[in-house]
Amino acid sequence: MNMSFRILIGDDHEHARKAMRMILAEDDRFTIVGEAKRGDEILPLTEQLMPDMILMDINMPVMNGLEATRLVKEKFPYVKIVMVTVSDDVTNLFEAIKNGAQGYLMKNLNPSIWLSYLHSLATDSAPMPQAIANRILAEFSNTKSTEDTILTPREQEILTRVAQGLSNKEIAKELVISEHTVKNHLKNIMQKLHLNNRVQLTRYAFEQGFL
Template sequence: MADTVTRVLLADDHALVRRGLALILGTDAKVQLVGEARDGNETLQLVATLRPDVVVMDISMAGMNGLECTRLLSERSPNTKVIILSMHRDPVYVREALRVGAKGYLVKEDTDENLLSAIRNVAKGNAFLSPAVAGVVVTDFRKHVSNPLDLLSAREREVLYLIAEGLTNKEVAKRLGLSVYTIEAHRSRVMEKLNLQSSVDLVRFAIRHGLIV
């Protein structure tokens, strides 16, 4: 797997943008540019013939836009992962992109390394959000969930439960077979996502939501 090359298709209606992206992809020996599309319809056709691992796609394209194309790709070619690359930072666009099946979202001001990192992560089946939108997406998500526990990953819930039970970070790390540093990182994310300020707040939250009695 370490030597696997990720095959990428670029979809953007601006030739200069595609050229710039192609130059960035060319700096990574494990990324291969297999094609370029100017709009959604051409993207669908090229994906059907080239079967790329990842499509890096703009939202605003003439004819079929990137969001509609992503929706169709998720139905017709689920093994091809889509990363949206857009000028839009509004969480409405990010939420819609994820809803229709995109696995990553970048803004055009992102660094070269963020683009390559997104391609690597998405190709492995992970999600990737630009640091420029990650914060506003979490804030936006909070507004659209009725249960704040939905903000947490399965591992973060597990850490929350064990800490609320009174275990120290070291004890939680031993129980889960993880490093203390990893547990501290999970704990920090839990506190941030739930807007908690102290360990007392964390325990009160756990009691309020029935995690401990």
């Protein structure tokens, strides 16, 4: 049975919201539960509608997507946020990732890529985009910690590969274990480290000197 994911759309342009509605309508795993035209509407709608994922435009009136992302993640850390943009400039996207966003999508990408990427994010199996990983590496490469790790050797192996941008499938193949085992290890790692997603795991790996 396919899992169903509740989606909230945040974009001030009607044609952009319409395009996202059309893309998501092609996959019955996604259900649009609401739409926001301004950034300051995002948090109240999240509280009211309890979405699993938010598609967030960066530039919105009253409050931009970066600030809206920060507010949502502070109160609802489990809600996945995907930044939607017309630009491939990673500067704002990196700021969104630091505020808790899980990923980003270009508005001009093929709809099939959108659906595949969103499903991977929704099921926690999408690798971090390399551009974002590189920015995090540059940002945190000088902040290694000397504290002892609480992870097992196998968990450290998996954490390292997550930070390298590998997907669960690629990790499983490289370590000769099942994808299900990788997912279980990731759950244990996030529980031990009190982290919520692959972005935070990657940042932790860089800070602790795993790479």
